[in-house]
Amino acid sequence: MADQEIENAVSRALEEAPDRNFRETVDLAINLRDLDLNDPSNRVDEGVVLPEGTGQETKIVVFAEGETAIRAEDVADDVLDSDDLEDLGDDDDQAKDLAEETDFFIAEASMMQDIGRYLGTILGPRGKMPEPLQPDDDVVETVNRMKNTVQLRSGERRTFHTRVGAEDMSAEEIADNIDVILRRLHANLEKGPLNVDSVFVKTTMGPAVEVA
Numbered sequence: 001m002a003d004q005e006i007e008n009a010v011s012r013a014l015e016e017a018p019d020r021n022f023r024e025t026v027d028l029a030i031n032l033r034d035l036d037l038n039d040p041s042n043r044v045d046e047g048v049v050l051p052e053g054t055g056q057e058t059k060i061v062v063f064a065e066g067e068t069a070i071r072a073e074d075v076a077d078d079v080l081d082s083d084d085l086e087d088l089g090d091d092d093d094q095a096k097d098l099a100e101e102t103d104f105f106i107a108e109a110s111m112m113q114d115i116g117r118y119l120g121t122i123l124g125p126r127g128k129m130p131e132p133l134q135p136d137d138d139v140v141e142t143v144n145r146m147k148n149t150v151q152l153r154s155g156e157r158r159t160f161h162t163r164v165g166a167e168d169m170s171a172e173e174i175a176d177n178i179d180v181i182l183r184r185l186h187a188n189l190e191k192g193p194l195n196v197d198s199v200f201v202k203t204t205m206g207p208a209v210e211v212a
Contacts, residue, residue, distance in 0.1 A: 006182075007175035009201055009211040014171060017206030024204040025056060026165040026174050028181065028211070032158045033197035035190065044154040045127065047104075048162075048184050049145055052173035055166030058147045061098065063107035063115060063130060068139050075143040076106070082114065089118030099123055104146045105130035106139070127153055152181065158197075167203050174201075178211065 010026070017024065035042045062072040062079045072079045080088075088095040099122050107115055107130035115123070115130060123129045131146065133139055154160040162181065165174035178201065189195040200208040 003175070003179060006178050006211055007171050009209045010174045010178070011171040013201045013203060013206060013209040014167060016209070017167065017203040020205055024167045024206070025163050026167060026169070026201065026203055027161050028164045028178060029159060029161050029200040029202070029208065030185070031197040031199070032154060032195055035195055037154060037156045037158065042190065043156070044152050044160065044185065044188070046184070046188070047149045047151050048181055049149050050164070050177040051180055052165065052169065052177050053148045054150060054163055055169050056163060058103045058149070059101060060104050060106065060143050060146050061102045062139065062143065063105065063111050064133070064139065065108065068108055068133070072139045072143065075140050082111065085111070085114055085118055092122070095119055095122045099126050099128050102128065104149065106133055106142055106146065107131070108133050109135070127151065152185070164201070
């Protein structure tokens with residue numbers, strides 16, 4: 001159950017957003033403080049599963065062979081095998097397009113070395129290296145979990161953004177998502193909440209409302 005203050009801030013952001021002719025996302029802007037972000041170990045970089053979902057389509061591509069590939073076809077947007085991987089390795093433009101269009105990649109652990117060789121220079125800098133799928137992992141379960149995942153990534157910047165929902169979700173649902181993100185941040189930052197300077201929520205085109 002999210003803090004009432006968070007829910008109130010979300011309600012304001014939704015109410016104050018001007019009407020648009022498209023479905024807006026709801027985003028969170030997080031401002032950090034007292035962290036040396038030149039040191040990569042201090043940067044935020046992790047996936048968080050949102051309890052109420054992202055409210056958006058999340059494109060997931062799976063690198064797999066055999067039975068895993070067959071099962072992945074039911075849930076993933078695309079399934080690529082070793083031959084496809086080699087083809088991408090020979091076509092930088094196609095590989096870059098795929099990286100830009102895809103939210104998350106998942107790959108059988110046995111393919112990770114080849115992915116690093118063929119696509120590491122493209123996926124690595126974009127923070128899009130695949131989540132390894134171990135032999136005991138259920139590919140369907142993993143894809144469905146990733147569909148509700150957002151990536152928190154600060155890089156060297158003190159301010160970073162992440163999606164927390166869509167305008168047609170309830171304020172309570174969006175607030176629950178924000179609550180999970182803030183708890184994760186507080187747990188993982190060196191000084192917890194003291195490393196968070198401020199947090200704002202807004203729709204794509206709407207005004208920002210301070211959450212914390």
